Amino acid sequence: MSFEFLSGINMLSSSVLGIVIPFLFVLTPVVFFHELGHFLVARWCGVKILIFSIGFGPEALSQPAATAQAECTAWCTGM
Numbered sequence: 698m699s700f701e702f703l704s705g706i707n708m709l710s711s712s713v714l715g716i717v718i719p720f721l722f723v724l725t726p727v728v729f730f731h732e733l734g735h736f737l738v739a740r741w742c743g744v745k746i747l748i749f750s751i752g753f754g755p756e757a758l759s760q761p762a763a764t765a766q767a768e769c770t771a772w773c774t775g776m
Contacts, residue, residue, distance in 0.1 A: 725751070740764065 729751055736749050750756075752770035759768040 736765070 732749070732751065736746060739746055746765040748768060749765045750768045750770055754771035756768050757771045759766060761767075
């Protein structure tokens with residue numbers, strides 16, 4: 698059985714993108730749940746939340762909700 702199609706994975710892992718992209722795939726959910734904790738505690742304390750956003754920069758995706766507008770911005774790194 699030949700696994701020639703997997704040869705590109707080793708090349709990707711040694712590049713900068715092979716490090717940055719997996720890092721962002723791990724970091725973004727961690728930051729999301731961290732910020733969700735802030736959001737839930739603020740609501741529990743009676744603070745009115747207008748926008749729940751992940752990332753920074755211009756708005757890329759937005760979804761109005763009953764409690765707050767949820768949005769994902771252009772640089773979705775949670776900063």
